[in-house]
Amino acid sequence: MSDYVTYEESDHVVTLTLNAPEKRNAISTFADCDAVVEAVRRVNRDRSVRAVILTGAGTAFCAGGDLKAMRDRKGIIEGSHADLRENYRRGVQAMANALYECDAPTIAAVNGPAIGLGLDVACMCDIRIASEKARFAESFIKVGIVPGDGGAWLLPRVVGMSMACELSFTGDQIDAATAKEIRLVSRVVPPEELMPAARALAARIAANPPEMVRMTKRLLREGQHMRLSSLLEISAAYQALAHSTEDHKEAVSAMLEKREPRFTGR
Numbered sequence: 001m002s003d004y005v006t007y008e009e010s011d012h013v014v015t016l017t018l019n020a021p022e023k024r025n026a027i028s029t030f031a032d033c034d035a036v037v038e039a040v041r042r043v044n045r046d047r048s049v050r051a052v053i054l055t056g057a058g059t060a061f062c063a064g065g066d067l068k069a070m071r072d073r074k075g076i077i078e079g080s081h082a083d084l085r086e087n088y089r090r091g092v093q094a095m096a097n098a099l100y101e102c103d104a105p106t107i108a109a110v111n112g113p114a115i116g117l118g119l120d121v122a123c124m125c126d127i128r129i130a131s132e133k134a135r136f137a138e139s140f141i142k143v144g145i146v147p148g149d150g151g152a153w154l155l156p157r158v159v160g161m162s163m164a165c166e167l168s169f170t171g172d173q174i175d176a177a178t179a180k181e182i183r184l185v186s187r188v189v190p191p192e193e194l195m196p197a198a199r200a201l202a203a204r205i206a207a208n209p210p211e212m213v214r215m216t217k218r219l220l221r222e223g224q225h226m227r228l229s230s231l232l233e234i235s236a237a238y239q240a241l242a243h244s245t246e247d248h249k250e251a252v253s254a255m256l257e258k259r260e261p262r263f264t265g266r
Contacts, residue, residue, distance in 0.1 A: 002031035005039045006057075012050040012210070013202040014043055014104075021058025027117055028066030028075045030087075033095040040098040047265055050206035050213065052102060053198045054125055055109040061134065064116030070143065092117060092149040099124040100150075101221075103214050105205050109198035110134040110185065115173075116143075120151040123158050126217065127201070128185040130176040131194045136184060138164075142171035157224065159184050209247035210265045 006017045016039050018025040027033060043049050056062055069075045076091045077084060108125035113135045122128050138155060140147050147168065156164040159182050176188045189197045205213060215238045223231050242248055246266045254261035
């Protein structure tokens with residue numbers, strides 16, 4: 001098992017840290033991708049997890065793909081055209097599917113550069129908070145490749161098609177303030193406040209009924225590609241489930257009694 005991702009849990013919040021600071025947390029091997037996939041599977045198996053924070057060790061969030069591996073044709077980009085296609089599907093695309101589909105809400109705490117694949121990893125999360133030191137670039141074009149990790153699907157949904165095209169066609173790098181201006185991130189904070197801000201947000205999410213939070217996330221995800229009528233059908237089914245839970249009864253009772261609720265996930 002790769003140690004590319006560290007997994008820490010406290011108060012129902014899991015912090016996942018991309019842990020290869022010597023290569024600026026670049027993703028270059030199947031083991032790197034598998035580590036992210038396994039971490040998300042662990043979250044999905046543990047119903048006590050109510051929120052996830054994703055960040056990077058050292059000074060970078062994720063520098064994207066490993067340029068030295070690209071030059072040497074090693075790791076994920078090794079082999080024939082057919083091999084390479086399958087490598088992407090098995091590697092970074094499996095990681096993209098897993099992270100985007102994580103059951104629990106995910107917060108990207110972008111501590112430094114998020115470049116290429118690194119930017120798209122941030123977009124796989126539900127919420128993005130940036131340090132003032134963060135930098136962003138959809139820079140695949142600068143190294144003569146295309147977004148092979150789903151960025152062409154993810155980025156327009158975050159910043160809109162026009163801005164996604166501008167970032168993708170130019171490969172230009174933007175700072176944290178610009179990222180907030182184009183709504184790539186929801187907040188920019190000083191470096192020392194990044195993790196406290198992410199933990200505080202995660203705690204606010206974790207304070208709510210956990211199963212209803214997970215179902216709400218699923219509705220938001222499905223709503224991006226469904227007709228309204230189809231989403232309403234799923235919403236009705238989820239609502240029927242929600243009304244039968246102990247947490248719903250506890251929420252109503254606590255509100256009427258003007259006290260803090262105690263949610264159990266049941």
